[in-house]
Amino acid sequence: MTEIALKELLYKIADDQLILGHRNSEWTGLGPLLEEDIAFSSMAQDKVGQSHAFYAILHELGESEPDTIAFMRNADQFHNCQLVELPNGEYDFSLIRHFLFDHAELIRFQMLAESSYEPLSLLAKKLQGEVRYHVMHANTWIKQLGSATDESIKRLQGSLDFALPYALGIFELSPHESSLIDNKIFAGEDALKARWLESIEKVISETQLNLPDATVASPVLGGRTGLHTEHLQPLVEEMSEVFKIDPSADW
Amino acid sequence: MKSLDPRVNRLNLPDNWSSELEKEELDQLATYEVFVQPKEGKPYQHEGIVHASNEDMAFVFAKEQFSRRNTCTGLWVCATQNVMVSELTEAGKSVYEDVSDQNTSQSNGNDKFEVFHLLKRGKQHIHMGRVEAANYDEALIHAKAAFSEGKPALNVWIVKSGHIFHSTLEDVVIWHTLPEKKFRDAIAYKAMDKIKKFKEEQAAS
Numbered sequence: 189m190t191e192i193a194l195k196e197l198l199y200k201i202a203d204d205q206l207i208l209g210h211r212n213s214e215w216t217g218l219g220p221l222l223e224e225d226i227a228f229s230s231m232a233q234d235k236v237g238q239s240h241a242f243y244a245i246l247h248e249l250g251e252s253e254p255d256t257i258a259f260m261r262n263a264d265q266f267h268n269c270q271l272v273e274l275p276n277g278e279y280d281f282s283l284i285r286h287f288l289f290d291h292a293e294l295i296r297f298q299m300l301a302e303s304s305y306e307p308l309s310l311l312a313k314k315l316q317g318e319v320r321y322h323v324m325h326a327n328t329w330i331k332q333l334g335s336a337t338d339e340s341i342k343r344l345q346g347s348l349d350f351a352l353p354y355a356l357g358i359f360e361l362s363p364h365e366s367s368l369i370d371n372k373i374f375a376g377e378d379a380l381k382a383r384w385l386e387s388i389e390k391v392i393s394e395t396q397l398n399l400p401d402a403t404v405a406s407p408v409l410g411g412r413t414g415l416h417t418e419h420l421q422p423l424v425e426e427m428s429e430v431f432k433i434d435p436s437a438d439w
Numbered sequence: 440m441k442s443l444d445p446r447v448n449r450l451n452l453p454d455n456w457s458s459e460l461e462k463e464e465l466d467q468l469a470t471y472e473v474f475v476q477p478k479e480g481k482p483y484q485h486e487g488i489v490h491a492s493n494e495d496m497a498f499v500f501a502k503e504q505f506s507r508r509n510t511c512t513g514l515w516v517c518a519t520q521n522v523m524v525s526e527l528t529e530a531g532k533s534v535y536e537d538v539s540d541q542n543t544s545q546s547n548g549n550d551k552f553e554v555f556h557l558l559k560r561g562k563q564h565i566h567m568g569r570v571e572a573a574n575y576d577e578a579l580i581h582a583k584a585a586f587s588e589g590k591p592a593l594n595v596w597i598v599k600s601g602h603i604f605h606s607t608l609e610d611v612v613i614w615h616t617l618p619e620k621k622f623r624d625a626i627a628y629k630a631m632d633k634i635k636k637f638k639e640e641q642a643a644s
Contacts, residue, residue: 214446217444217446218446218447218450221468221490222490223489223490223491223500223503223504224500226500226503226504226507227499227500227502227503227504230503230507231503233623237620314615314616315616316612317611317612317613317614317615317616318613318615318616320610320612320613321499321502321613324499324610324613325499328495328496328498328499329496329499331495332492332493332495332496426445
């Protein structure tokens with residue numbers, strides 16, 4: 189029972205990272221400034237690398253090889269939240285998604301650093317530094333553009349209003365919440381969500397943006413159980429194109 | 440014509456767009472100088488420049504431009520306009536040969552200044568240490584007393600300590616996984632070996 193709960197947790201973490209990493213990498217070469225292009229691409233690479241580390245733990249637990257898990261599933265077999273699969277849109281949306289997601293990820297890793305499942309606590313501790321930078325990067329942009337010009341504030345606000353219900357989908361409850369909590373593997377999505385709200389509120393309050401009321405917004409759910417938007421399948425196909433042509437390809 | 444890159448095709452760029460997107464002159468952001476500490480105990484060294492709207496942005500850009508490979512334990516950024524630069528000497532002459540030994544200034548200000556030396560043409564400026572002085576000229580005189588032993592300084596940069604935006608001790612973890620990111624180095628791909636092997640296979644078949 190615990191193993192099912194653990195695997196479900198690992199899959200959703202890894203799938204979020206792989207899909208968002210791939211999405212963010214779509215900005216490579218197209219970013220708004222050369223420096224930002226490189227920074228955003230580097231972080232996308234970090235996310236894909238992190239997903240590999242979580243798939244490796246799953247492999248230890250008897251699941252397929254990381255490459256097979258990453259490239260040989262259809263969209264409805266992915267456990268990522270819908271937030272991460274949405275198309276990049278314009279840069280304001282990509283920044284807001286990065287901000288909302290990475291705050292949750294940093295807190296999730298801080299919680300997992302205390303996990304009773306040692307491979308997970310070790311990995312979470314190791315990766316915290318990378319995500320600390322990702323959050324620093326997101327906060328710097330949100331603070332900058334969230335108080336800059338009418339256009340930048342309006343754009344970020346529009347993206348924030350649009351993205352928040354999807355972001356709440358990060359915390360979709362698992363049927364195994366109590367098993368994870370009782371076994372001290374993970375303190376649970378509700379605890380994470382409460383800390384996340386506090387964390388993003390703190391940054392938003394330093395800008396001219398308004399955080400929509402998260403108690404009123406209805407979360408976009410379903411991603412954790414394989415219910416996805418039309419945008420995920422094309423992403424998965426593009427991502428796995430090389431692997432499907434030649435599984436032994438290497439560079 | 441279509442691009443080989445699906446992301447570019449998805450943008451549906453107009454065929455003729457050059458006239459609409461002409462850039463204004465001087466539309467670039469200000470520049471910041473970036474200094475990296477490669478290892479604990481090693482001096483900070485100049486790595487390059489980023490464009491940014493303020494020092495916070497300069498810092499987040501600098502982290503990925505100039506500390507995404509090898510190892511790193513600290514990062515400084517400083518607006519280029521706040522870096523005071525000495526003459527560049529020729530033929531291995533030290534900048535300090537033309538600097539007075541005596542501080543004639545009557546002031547007793549005690550601003551802190553960081554001193555950087557260029558020790559070899561084409562290499563980076565390296566942090567030598569800190570001096571206290573009332574102004575940049577006085578800082579150069581103090582720097583002569585403190586740092587002119589050893590290899591000649593071919594060029595000296597002086598920056599007020601307060602003008603440097605630096606990483607904190609808690610930030611050091613952002614570089615912890617760097618040693619595992621060998622995939623960011625071209626050498627990790629052993630491209631020449633692979634090309635050689637490919638050619639041998641081609642020749643054999």
